Amino acid sequence: MEFVSAKLRGRARAKPYTSEVAFSQLFDSTHLIVFRYVYGVLGGPRQEVEDVTAETFLKAWRARDHFEGDREAAIRWLLAIARNEIVDRLRTRQRGADMVWLEDVELANSDLSPEQQLIENERWQQLQAIVQTLSEQQREIIVLRYMLGWKVKQIAAHLGMAENTVSVTLRRIIQQLQTKVQEQQKEDRA
Amino acid sequence: MNRQFSRDEVALLRLFKRIQMRPSQHFYERMAAAPWSLHSSPANARPSFARLLATVVSVAVVLFLIAVPLRSLAQQVFHYFTQAETDVIENPFFWNPLLSNQR
Numbered sequence: 001m002e003f004v005s006a007k008l009r010g011r012a013r014a015k016p017y018t019s020e021v022a023f024s025q026l027f028d029s030t031h032l033i034v035f036r037y038v039y040g041v042l043g044g045p046r047q048e049v050e051d052v053t054a055e056t057f058l059k060a061w062r063a064r065d066h067f068e069g070d071r072e073a074a075i076r077w078l079l080a081i082a083r084n085e086i087v088d089r090l091r092t093r094q095r096g097a098d099m100v101w102l103e104d105v106e107l108a109n110s111d112l113s114p115e116q117q118l119i120e121n122e123r124w125q126q127l128q129a130i131v132q133t134l135s136e137q138q139r140e141i142i143v144l145r146y147m148l149g150w151k152v153k154q155i156a157a158h159l160g161m162a163e164n165t166v167s168v169t170l171r172r173i174i175q176q177l178q179t180k181v182q183e184q185q186k187e188d189r190a
Numbered sequence: 191m192n193r194q195f196s197r198d199e200v201a202l203l204r205l206f207k208r209i210q211m212r213p214s215q216h217f218y219e220r221m222a223a224a225p226w227s228l229h230s231s232p233a234n235a236r237p238s239f240a241r242l243l244a245t246v247v248s249v250a251v252v253l254f255l256i257a258v259p260l261r262s263l264a265q266q267v268f269h270y271f272t273q274a275e276t277d278v279i280e281n282p283f284f285w286n287p288l289l290s291n292q293r
Contacts, residue, residue, distance in 0.1 A: 020227075024226045031213070032211075035212075036211050050213055053213065053217070054220060061226055105209050105210060105211055108208045108210050110204075147211075149203070174195060174199065177198070
């Protein structure tokens with residue numbers, strides 16, 4: 001009897017999302033992460049982002065019997081499914097019909113002064129212009145670091161890259177942003 | 191250089207926190223019909239053990255409540271049709287041998 005219950009416990013740990021209840025809980029706790037990831041890497045529009053997010057969970061549901069691991073592993077698994085879906089979408093997306101990255105999102109009001117908020121809004125537009133020029137992988141690094149708050153080590157492990165490469169990419173993007181801000185300030189003074 | 195980088199990182203993190211990114215109501219309505227959603231379709235709905243137990247107990251109580259008056263009624267009906275054969279009726283003209291000897 002003990003052997004049977006131990007075996008059942010082991011099976012539940014190994015394949016934790018086979019039941020409707022468990023998968024529903026996974027969806028509730030991770031759909032915003034997947035949604036933000038897709039939004040960041042795909043860039044928009046919202047309708048397509050929602051389609052990709054929904055498709056990601058449907059594919060995960062169909063393959064749930066093959067997944068083994070904890071919640072963290074489940075998030076990495078979901079993001080990997082989402083990435084494949086995004087690659088397919090980007091492949092079929094018309095060339096030359098590029099849209100502004102995260103064009104249809106809004107910045108919430110913060111406790112900053114109106115002047116500071118204005119500066120931040122400008123910085124946001126500059127960041128959008130910079131991210132527009134990045135490769136998909138660089139964009140993914142930005143999304144994982146700043147939108148999902150992952151650490152460099154986690155990003156490197158997830159993307160199968162060296163930690164140093166991730167750090168260098170992040171530094172380069174921030175430097176580009178700084179340069180843009182300085183250029184803007186010079187233009188404003190002139 | 192490093193200090194500047196961390197300052198910029200913090201600023202970026204703050205900026206990204208201000209981005210409002212939530213799926214629309216339409217997305218949630220669509221996901222409510224997903225196969226893992228417990229209320230999506232009757233085929234996917236699996237009653238829990240507690241709900242099953244509560245249903246069985248309720249049915250048993252209702253049956254018991256119905257069964258007691260029904261049994262009583264059935265007994266009355268049965269008794270009505272069988273009383274003529276089973277009930278003992280005193281016969282006033284029963285032959286008594288002692289009385290006949292005295293005569």
